Amino acid sequence: DAGVIQSPRHEVTEMGQEVTLRCKPISGHDYLFWYRQTMMRGLELLIYFNNNVPIDDSGMPEDRFSAKMPNASFSTLKIQPSEPRDSAVYFCASSSQGALLYEQYFGPGTRLTVT
């Protein structure tokens, strides 16, 4: 299995631009999570999906952030417009209710830099 795939691995953009991060979860997993890692707050859960349906988006910082999961094999996290404080590493993770309880499989992350 290829694991969780994220693209791009690095993204540098200017303030005000739209940014789209992509994730392909592990086949058969029915949960998908988006996290943001910063020094100050560690790993923050932004939003998660179950069977392609958003369950909890309480961690999404503001309306500039949106996430979609059009099918079981693809999800996007969009920031529009981007700001310098959005600079962080964004991780996607997936898991299965049938797997080791609460073990989530993370992708390699996307390092976002907003100048």
Added chain:
Amino acid sequence: DQQVKQNSPSLSVQEGRISILNCDYTNSMFDYFLWYKKYPAEGPTFLISISSIKDKNEDGRFTVFLNKSAKHLSLHIVPSQPGDSAVYFCAASTYGGATNKLIFGTGTLLAVQP
């Protein structure tokens, strides 16, 4: 409001000695805890977990201890090896909930010196 806290941002240990990483939580509803390990430029990977019905879980060189009354858990690595150098995240969740949502701490960077 940080429900899971790792108050030591970094820890340095000599190879062969014990590494002890600490984690505190505030939510008494948490009853399942995990440790994840993260190398640079990679995503976190699951290391070890413990349910609140236990106070200790061991897996090879790694042992997690849980003190529910103190709302504290720790990860012991014995003996420490240079390959253990990584960021360690503590995470917590509520077992039996409708989700497997995890709340992570800020992480502790462990450096094992040869």
